[in-house]
Amino acid sequence: MPVTAESIAKAKELDAYALGVSAYLWGYPLVRMERIVREYIDVKGPQPGTSYRAPLNRIGWATELATPSAKDMPAANNDTLYMSAVVTLTEPYVLSVPDTDGRYYVVNVFTMYHEDEQDIGRRVTGTKAGRFAIVPPGWKGKLPEGVQRIDVSTDKVWLWGRLHIRDGEPSGPVRALQAKFDLRPLGQLENATYAAQPAELPPLPDIAGDDLGFFTHLGFAMRHNPILPRDAALAGQLERIGLTRNGFDRTKLSPEQVAALKRALADGAVVASAAVSTTAKKVGSWDSTIIDGYGFNYPLRAVHSGPYLGGNMAQEAYYPSTYLDSQGEPLTGANKYELRFAKAPPVDAFWSATLYNADDKMLVDNPINRYKVGSETPGLKTNPDGSISVPIQHDEPAGAGKSNWLPASKGNFFLVLRFYQPRKELLSGAYPLPTLTKTQ
Missing domain, CATH: 2.60.40.1610 (Domain of unknown function DUF1254)
Structure with missing residues (x-):
């Protein structure tokens, strides 16, 4: 192909876009952690x-x-x-x-x-x-x-x-x-009078009005954290878009490269968001993801450092979740449901089923202040055949069902199962996850 000013500009744009997406997926956890640790202190x-x-x-x-x-x-x-x-x-x-x-x-x-x-x-x-x-x-x-x-x-x-x-x-x-x-x-270690002295982290750069602010924060994070040996080659490639161990320098980027990096920020988020669905599998109505490490799956690591920040690896705790009932319909407080475990889940610690609002992912206010049902619920009833039935509905059920009742919001909600120290039957799929059926 003939090399022209136009083809060179196009090549730089495409290269910047590809590197920008890679930088976002690889670097999102670094940026997220630098931001969140400052919130937590x-x-x-x-x-x-x-x-x-x-x-x-x-x-x-x-x-x-x-x-x-x-x-x-x-x-x-x-x-x-x-x-x-x-x-x-x-x-x-x-x-x-x-x-x-x-x-x-x-x-x-x-x-x-x-x-x-x-x-x-x-x-x-x-x-x-x-x-x-x-x-x-x-x-x-x-x-x-x-x-x-x-x-x-x-x-x-x-x-x-x-x-x-x-x-x-x-x-x-x-x-x-x-x-x-x-x-x-x-x-x-042996100082009986030790008291931690006040200490602070250097402030993150102000990115107000910076349309490439993510890369500014990523450059800061690269300057203040080691580049892992396995990532050295990738980090070296990022120098072509102004990202180095000294920070982010946009002054040498062309207008086409800047435009490409803006697109990369939007599209990188899409790739990260899809990582859970591409690694999860459907088990009945449940989204089940078995995570025991990330390797080079940077999109999965990115999304876990976002909405799933601080999540355990599966060996420690296993978290199936669902927004849908067994018919594939959204869970809503306008209906009544039964969550049925064939038998008590096989765990070496304890288990629970917790209900959250679908819109803000917060626990649901209810008259009995119950936000979960599980092995630690006082008075949890087990059926004669060893199964456990949990009514999920907005209004309190009548009769014996209220001992296991999990109150629902009026609107849409979702459920998260938590199995702490799950046994191999859970992680292998030999133990069936509970069914979730609409009863009314």
């Missing part, structure tokens, strides 16, 4: 009991289960109290955990790429007291005896935890247990 004024925010390098615990008024996180569970700690690893930080006496808990160690590189808790490390050192890249020191080493690939991490609390259980002993979780630098 922003503690101004009194916090509600459902808040898990805390200053940098400190642990924040929710002391109350999520309710319809808790707006910090969509589709929050109503099974566990959340924990959050954003940590800058200037040296190894030691997380000391108490003996929970069998009580379920998990602390995910997320890198700034939103990759869960280690789980600390009942399934992996047990529930005895322990000490775990989160070690930054390149650290060569020696840890004290009895401290377990956890190497991570970025020098900032997000510790995201969950601690089980049962319906109606007194909160006092659980809060006392929370207070025994401790986080401190390795050098302060």
